[in-house]
Amino acid sequence: xxxxxxxxxxxxxxxxxxxxxxxxxxxxxxxxxxxxxxxxxxxxxxxxxxxxxxxxxxxxxxxxxxxxxxxxxxxxxxxxxxxxxxxxxxxxxxxxxxxxxxxxxxxxxxxxxxxxxxxxxxxxxxxxxxxxxxxxxxxxxxxxxxxxxxxxxxxxxxxxxxxxxxxxxxxxxxxxxxxxxxxxxxxxxxxx
Amino acid sequence: xxxxxxxxxxxxxxxxxxxxxxxxxxxxxxxxxxxxxxxxxxxxxxxxxxxxxxxxxxxxxxxxxxxxxxxxxxxxxxxxxxxxxxxxxxxxxxxxxxxxxxxxxxxxxxxxxxxx
Numbered sequence: 216x217x218x219x220x221x222x223x224x225x226x227x228x229x230x231x232x233x234x235x236x237x238x239x240x241x242x243x244x245x246x247x248x249x250x251x252x253x254x255x256x257x258x259x260x261x262x263x264x265x266x267x268x269x270x271x272x273x274x275x276x277x278x279x280x281x282x283x284x285x286x287x288x289x290x291x292x293x294x295x296x297x298x299x300x301x302x303x304x305x306x307x308x309x310x311x312x313x314x315x316x317x318x319x320x321x322x323x324x325x326x327x328x329x330x331x332x333x334x335x336x337x338x339x340x341x342x343x344x345x346x347x348x349x350x351x352x353x354x355x356x357x358x359x360x361x362x363x364x365x366x367x368x369x370x371x372x373x374x375x376x377x378x379x380x381x382x383x384x385x386x387x388x389x390x391x392x393x394x395x396x397x398x399x400x401x402x403x404x405x406x407x
Numbered sequence: 408x409x410x411x412x413x414x415x416x417x418x419x420x421x422x423x424x425x426x427x428x429x430x431x432x433x434x435x436x437x438x439x440x441x442x443x444x445x446x447x448x449x450x451x452x453x454x455x456x457x458x459x460x461x462x463x464x465x466x467x468x469x470x471x472x473x474x475x476x477x478x479x480x481x482x483x484x485x486x487x488x489x490x491x492x493x494x495x496x497x498x499x500x501x502x503x504x505x506x507x508x509x510x511x512x513x514x515x516x517x518x519x520x521x522x523x
Binding site for chain 1: 459485
């Protein structure tokens with residue numbers, strides 16, 4: 216196989232892989248046409264711009280397929296709310312772990328886990344499980360990190376850190392229940 | 408389509424504007440659109456295949472473009488044409504841009520010949 220054929224196969228393979236990220240309906244409707252376009256553009260670029268430029272152009276084209284496929288996937292699954300809430304949930308998770316590591320009392324961390332869980336589950340109740348996982352795992356993860364860096368000290372048994380899942384779970388349940396009680400359709404997910 | 412509803416769709420994204428403008432010249436298949444858009448925009452707008460087909464999907468769903476019969480020689484190549492709604496939106500958008508150009512001329516941002 217020549218270098219050109221190898222480069223073309225690589226670039227077109229990337230197009231196929233990235234296209235697989237798009238929703239099934241889009242692939243079924245436009246997939247063949249899209250790949251045909253990409254292949255023809257690559258062929259034409261070889262004639263007009265040379266091997267390296269056409270390879271780089273092919274990579275840009277594959278990146279364009281990836282970003283649009285992901286955007287379509289997000290639109291289809293209505294993940295905008297989730298993508299907005301996730302950084303906040305991670306921030307609250309880090310903050311909770313920090314508070315827990317630096318306070319002798321557990322109440323502030325428990326309060327944060329419950330409040331964060333309730334808020335995030337209220338705004339994006341279809342992914343309440345995700346907020347439960349993100350918040351609940353904050354303290355066990357922080358403990359692992361501290362043990363690895365020799366900062367663990369005498370903080371009781373490791374398994375006890377998993378108790379963080381209880382207030383986080385209570386909070387997410389509360390948030391989801393409030394959303395249902397308000398009589399609104401669960402938010403942030405694909406239609407059932 | 409009412410003028411109010413049509414105006415709510417404006418301004419169009421560069422990709423959609425150039426696709427509609429290319430289709431105003433007649434039916435095109437996807438690859439022809441990919442080639443024509445840079446030509447129309449003097450190379451300023453280039454459509455990757457992902458952007459092109461995502462835009463086509465949206466435009467078909469809005470009813471602004473229509474799909475023609477598959478190419479008898481190569482059924483993979485479907486052609487698209489501008490629909491009545493798409494033409495109305497394109498006219499409204501071009502009118503909006505023309506008014507902006509007039510404003511720019513009045514404020515001497517553009518000369519009588521226009522600026523590049």
